[in-house]
Amino acid sequence: MKNIWFIAKKELQAYFSSPIAYVVIAVFLLLVGFFFYSLIMWFNSQAMQLAQNPAYYQQININQMVFSPLLHNMSIILLLMLPLLTMRLFAEEKKIGTEELLFTSPVSINQIILGKYLASLIVLAVMLLLTGLLMIFTFAYGNPELAPLLDGYLGLFLMGAAFLAIGIFYSSLTENQIVAAILTFGTLLLFWVLNWAGSAAAGIWKDALNYVSFFQHFDDMTRGILDTSDLVYYLSFSFFGLFLTHSVIQSRRWR
């Protein structure tokens, strides 16, 4: 456990002593802030119009009209930005030769992988927590429901965790950070697109494609539905990514 933390601490230091973490967090917040602003403005104008008619007024729901689309937008921004957090984790160690230090230290491969993964999860958590500031305003001036929002955030975090695990896997494959980022980005995009293919397909294919896609599972969670199958999906995805990373590192050393 201690070793995992030592590795994570070093990675966090690396994130925050270089511009990477600051730039990723800042750009993420900027985009989220923009989407939040547009959605709130749209929500306001809708509310104004619908306020004329008491029957419609009952249907105005900030959770559905602002939070759900915002969480979806955030998931796409994460898809674009998280590969930049994971690309250097193993690729750089390989390139500058420091992996020889790590692998000749009394620290297991699992501890190294988990330490790096933990550091990237912490950065992800910081990104998501900072967007919470925006949400506070909606609670100050409106009365949204908290539980569905938290569920959505949980979904976002779990999906981000899966993205990071895949990113770490690609980082372990190459010593070129750009290559790692592009492969991660491509894979995530593919899983996103599978969702569209799923809506076009029929029968068992539809179910299979929908199950594999990241976003089908996320959709439930943004609407406040907490299903164990969604949790299992994201956790097993993350586990799979880390497991592949372990296999890559192990097999490269035995080759």
Add this chain to the structure above:
Amino acid sequence: MIEVAELVKRYGDFSAVKGISFKVERGKIWGLLGPNAAGKTTTMRILTGYLPATDGKAVVAGFDVFEQATEVKKATGYLPEVVPLYPEMTVSSYLGFVAEIKGVSSAKKKEAVGRALHAGGLESVRHRLIKNISRGYKQRVGIAQALIHDPQVLILDEPTIGLDPAQIIEIRELIKSLRGERTILLSTHILAEVTQTCDGVVIINEGKLMASGSLDELTASYGGKDGTIVKLRKGGEKAAALFRGLPGVETAVPEGGEVRIEWGRGQDCRDDIARLAVEEGLGLLEMRPAAMNIEDLYLKIVSGGVVQ
């Protein structure tokens, strides 16, 4: 302390190491000598547990490298060929990180970092970023990180490569100062490094063991002769012929203004040679040992393929 038996490493069809065996005793500094691509780095990577061997056995600090890898890693300090440094870290935070992952307890971490800084002569750069310090300092940081957990065994891969002559001398002095309880194996393709720092040497070429032993043993088994080179004001064949007449002297060959004189190991003809030179008025300017040196030995072994 380091024992290697029939070590083999194959990458596909290519064999980098073809059955090397040697033994380094506790408290000694040994050199792993060979031309580039001889298998030095591969051997060291196997000893430190970075690479698994294809076949053979290696014991470091009493632990089997393959069976008890973690124990070996705890007992070994390793300076890889490419010094493993994080450019964005300061020297002391880097050493602190290495101390942590090498298993130094948090209570002793500060002391360990202080000791490593001192050993490497790094106090003046401790707060600087590694990317901003000179090459010589980087190399010292590399040696300091190898020492951080006070290991019994040190494995240094080309510790003086890429340094200027003054820095090379500094690093050699540093390595010599570590002699004592520690067993040190350093690799090099520079011969002078071995004669100046090491007690013994393992010579490998193309993955094969060419010779191993202490410097004295090797010189004795390959040379079999002692000798001297005298520089004379009146050198040449005539002087050489006079020296050949001395009892014990086997050969005396003029080389320019100098004469190279050899005799059988175990005797010492230098007194007679000096006396003769003075008596005959040859103008003795200089006299220096021409023992079968490590350079001759190395060239002979690597080119001739004389296997012990």
